[in-house]
Amino acid sequence: MAQNPSLKNAAISAGLEQVLHYLEKDPETNIPKIMKLIDTVTPKDWYAKQRAAFRKAIEEKNNWYQLIMKVYELDPGVRQAFFRNFILNASLQGSARQEEVSARENCNVPWAILLDPTSACNMHCTGCWAAEYGNRLNLTFEELDSIVTQGKELGTYMYIFTGGEPLVRKKDVIALCEKHSDCEFLSFTNGTLIDEEFCQEMLRVKNFVPAFSLEGFEAANDSRRGEGAYQKVRKAMKLLKDHKLPFGISACYTSANYADISSEAFFDSIIDAGALFVWFFHYMPVGSGAAPQLLPTPEQRTEVYDRIRAFRKTKPIFSMDFQNDAEYVGGCIAGGRRYLHINARGDVEPCVFIHYSNVNIRNCTLLEALKSPLFLAYHDGQPFNGNMLRPCPMLENPEKLRKMVHDTGAVSTDYESPEAVDTLCDRTTPYAEAWKPQADKLWSESHPDQAE
Template structure:
C-alpha cells in the first residue's frame, strides 16, 4: 500500500470522527469539549484570542442541533477538520518549498454587479463590465486546496446575482464558503433550501444597525427583507450571520448589547464588524469611526464575546488574535477582473490571476514586501497598513509599482495621505497605551509559546 493510500485512509478516519462529533455534540459537556481542545486553545498567545476560539467552538456546538445534517457535517469536516487539522501537512510542505506559510483563506469577488446603490460602498467604483470566469474561480480554489486553503470567502458586488455561484459550492464540497451578500436574492432564488442541502455555505448579510439605519443606506424595505430571509434560513437549518460596517454615526449602536441581542434572537451564528474605509463610492474620511470610538468598540466586543451566544469578530480590532495585519499573509483578494490584491480594502495589484498561478502571485515582490513590513509592526492593536501604518502602504505601493484596481483608489496614497497620517497618530497614542498596559505585562502574554503550525499567525 502506498504512502498516499495510507494518508487517504487516515484522513477519511479523521473526517468521519469530526462528523460523529458534529452529530453528537449535544452529548458532550462544554467543559469536556474545551478541555479536549486545550492544547490548541492554550497555544494562542493572548487571552482575547483564546476567548475567540472558545467562542467559535462553543457556539458551533450550540448551533449544531438546530442545523440540517449537511450544514453541521460540512462545517465540522471542511472548517474544523480540513482547514484546522488536515491542512497542516500541506502547509508545512509549502513552507519547505517556498520559505513561507501559504494563506489560510482567500476572498474571491466573482462579480462586482449589485442591485443596490449603497453610499460609501467599499467596492462601488470597481468595473461592473466583466465577471470572473467560472473556470478561473474553479482553478484558483483547486490550487488553493493543494496548499491547505479550505476556507473561501465570497464577496462582491452581490455574489448571488451569479446564476452559477451554487455550482462553485457544489463542485468543491470539501471547502467551506462564507458569502457576504445584501440578502435580496436569498428568497428570490429559493436559496435557504439549496444552501441547507449543500451544507458548506454560510451567508453573512450586510446591515447598518436596525431598520432606520439599514434602510437609510441600502434602500427602503431592505431591513424587513433581511429579516424574512433570515427566518427562511433558520427554518431550513442553515448557519448565517451579519456583516456590519461601523461608521462615526452608528459605532455606538452596533456595538451595543441591544443590537447584539437582537441578532442573537434572530438566530445569527456570527457578527462581523468592519470599520468604514474611505474607498469606493464617494469616499469620506468623516465617516470613519474616530480613534476613541474604535477602541471603545473593541472593548465592548471583547467583553460581550465572553458571555454572548454568538461569534463576534472585529476585522480591525482583533489583530492580537491573528498575529497583526493579515493582508498578503493569512489572506488575499481576487476581484472580478482577476486582479490579486493583498486585502479587500487595500485595492492595489501588480498581478492578475488570469495570467499567473496562485504560487507565482504569493511569491511576488509586492506580497513579499508587505509580509516583510508586517514583521516590523509590533503593536498588534494597530496593524492595518491603510489607517494605522499608511506610510508603509505608500512605500510598498510606490516601490513595487502597484496600480489602483478601483477608480480613484490611488487617493489612499496621495490626496488622503495627510489625514490618514493624522488618524494613525491619534489612534496610535491610544493603542500604544493599551498595548503597554494589557499586553506587555507577564500576566497577559504567553512567553515561550509553541504555536500549532496551522494557526492564523502563518509565520
Template sequence: MLPALVLRTLRSANLRCIAKFMWNFGVKGTLSVERFKRRLKRGDYFPPFLYISIINSCNLRCQGCWVDVEADRSTIDLKAMNRLIDDAKAHGNSFFGILGGEPFMHPELLDILEAHPDCYFQVFTNGQFITEKTATRLRRLGNVTPLISIEGSEVVSNQRRGKPNVLNRTLRGLDNALNAKLLTGVATSVCQSNIDDLLTEEWLQKLIDYGAHYVWYHTFRPVGPDPNAQLALRPDQLVRVREFITTMRAKMPIAMIDAYYDHNGTALCPMSTGVSHHISPYGDIEPCPILQFGKDSIHDERGIFETIRSSEFLKDFREVSAEATRGCVVLERPDLVKNLVEKHGAKDTTARGSAVRELDNMTPRFSQWLPGREVPEKHWLYRWSKWYAFNDFGAYPQKMSVAEEKVKELEETL
C-alpha cells in the same frame, strides 16, 4: 455560553450544514493553517485563506464603498473560479471568502459552490437575493454560510446603504436563510451612525432570538472615492468595540468574529501576517480588499499558488507594512502604500482609475493599533483559537518603538 451556543446551533441548523462546517472548515481549515506554518518555516509562502470578489455589481450604494459598483459588470466566471480553487485546494486550502459587489448577483455563484463540495465558503451579502428557492439550494449544498450585512435601524440602513427599504428586504433574506436552517451570520461595519444601536447586548439578544448563529463586527474604513471620514470611529470607540466583543464572547450564546487582534488583544493586519490576500472582480491579486493595486493575476498560466508564491510585490507589501505598523497601513501610511505601488510599477486595479489620487487625498489616521490599550480575550476557547490559528505568525519586528510613536502622534492629531 459555549454549551448554550452548541445546543442552539444543533437545534436550529441543518445537520448537513453543521457537518460540512466542522469538516471542511474546522478540520481541513486547521490543516491548511498547519501547512501555512510549515511553509513559513522553510521560507515559502501561500495564504491559508483567500477572499475573492467575484463580481463588482451591486444593487446598493453604500457609504464609503470602494468597489466600482456602477461600472460595467465584471465577473470571475465558473471556469476561472474552478481553476483558482482547484489549484488552491491542491496546496491544502479549503476555505474561501466570497465577496462583491453583491455575490448573489453573479449568475454562476451557486454553480461555483456546487462544484467544490470539499470546500467551505462564506458569502458576504446584503441578503436581498436570498430567496426561499436559493436558500433551499444552499442547504442542499451544505458547504456555505451567508454572512448578511445589517447596518442599523431602518433609517440608518437607508442612509448607510443608499437605497430605501433596505432593512426590510435584508431581513427577508435573513428569514429565508434561517428558515432553511443554514448556518447564518450577521455582519456590521461599526461606525458613528450605528455604534450606539448595534454595539449592545440588546442587539445581540435580538439576533439570537432571530436565530443568527454568529456575528462579525468590523470597523468602518474611510477609503475609496468617497471615504465618508466622518463615520470613522475615534480611538476610545475602537477600544469600546474590542471591550464589548471580548466581554460578550464570554457571555452570550452567539459566535463572534473579529479580524484585527490576536489572543492578547495585540493588533494585527491579516494581509501583513500573510493569512490572506484578495482577488478583485477583474482577476487581479491584491494585498487586501481596500488596497486596490496589483502586479499579478489569477489568469497567469502558472496558477494561483505559484503566482502568489513568487510575487515580489505581495512579498514586499507584507514585509514593509509589517515593519511600519501593526494596524492598517492604508489608513496610517498612505504615503508608504504609494511608494510601494510606484516601486513595483503596480497598476490601479479599479475601473475608476483614481486609486493613486485617492491615496494622495487621504489624511493619515489611526487604525486598530492603539499601543497600551490592548484588550485580551476573556473566553478560553477564543483565546486558544487565536493563539493557534490567528496570530501574527512572526510577521512583526519584536521592537516597533518608532512606529508606536508615529501611531500615538496620529491619535493626538485626530
C-alpha cells in the same frame, strides 16, 4: 525519528471524524466525554489554548457552550459538512499544507481566498469598496474553478465571495460549491436575492454560508443601504432560520453607527434572529467616494473595543472585530498571510480594502501571485507594528503602504477612478496620528510586557 507532521495531522483528522460521528448521537451527553478523550490522546501543545477555552465552556455551560448547542440545531447534513470542511480540511490538514508550501516557497500562503464573482450589484452603499470597480466585470466560472483548484493544492479550503453582490451569480456560486464539496464557501451578501429556491440549493450542497451586511438597526442601516434594506435582510434571516441553515452578520462600524452596532440590543437582535457569528469591520476611506467623516474617533473606536470584548464573554455568538482583534492573529492578515482578494477583473490584491496590485490571475498562477513584488513586501514587512491595535499598513501605518506600493511599482486597481497611493495615505495619516496615543495606552494596559 521525528513524526511527519502531515501524517500526525491525518491521524488526528481520522480520529476527529469518528468523534464528530459519535457526537451526532447525543451531543449534550457526549461532548464532555469527548473532551476528556481528546485531552488524553492528543499532544499537550495541540491547540492548547483552544482546548482550554472549550473545556471551560463545557464545565460552566457558558455562552460558548450555548453557541455549540445552537450549532446542533442546524440541518445535520449542513452541520457535518461544516465540521468536515472548516475544521478538518481548512483548519487542520489545510493549515499544515499551507505551512509546508510557505516554508518551501518563502512566501505567504492564505488560509482563505476572497473572490469577486462579479462587480455588479443591485445596491450602492456608502463606503463599499466594491463600488470602486464599476459594475461590468465578472470572473468566469472556469476562472473561479481554476482559482479554487489551485488553492486546494496550496492547502486553502476556505473561500469567501465578495462583490458586487455575489448572489447575482447564484447559479455559478452553487455550481462551485457542488464541484468543490470539500471546501467551505461563505458569502457577504445584502440578502435581497435569497429565496425559498436558494435555501433548497443551500440544503443540497451543504457548504455555503451567507453573512448578511447590516449597519445597525433600521434607520442606521437604511441610511447607507437604502430604504427597505433592513426589512429584506430580516426576511432572509428568518427564511434561513426556518430551514435550519447557518448564517452570520457582517457589520461596518462608523462614526455615525458605532453606538447602535455595538449595543447589547443589536447583539440580542441578531442572536434572536439566528445568527451564529458577527464580523465587525472598521470603515475604510478608500476611493473617490470616501467619506473621512465616517471614520470613528479614538474614543468611539475604544468604545467598540470595550463593548465587543465584554459581549464576547456573555453572548452566544462568535464575534470578531477585524481592526481591534489583530492580537489574536498576529497583526495584519492580508498579503496572503491569512487571506488575499481577487477582484472581478482578476487582479490579485493583498487586501480587500486596499486596491493596488502587481499581478492578474488571468496571466499567472496563484503561487506566482503570492511571490509577486507587492505580496512579498507584505510577507517581509508583517507585522507592520508591534502594537496589535495598530495593525494595518493603510489605516494606522500609512507610511508602510506608501513605501510598499512605490517600491514595488504596484498600480491602482480602481478602474473607475484610479487613486494614487499618496492620495489615499494622505487621507488616513490624520486618523493614524489621532489613534496612536489611545492605541498605545490600551496596548500598554493589556500587554505591559509588549508595549512600545
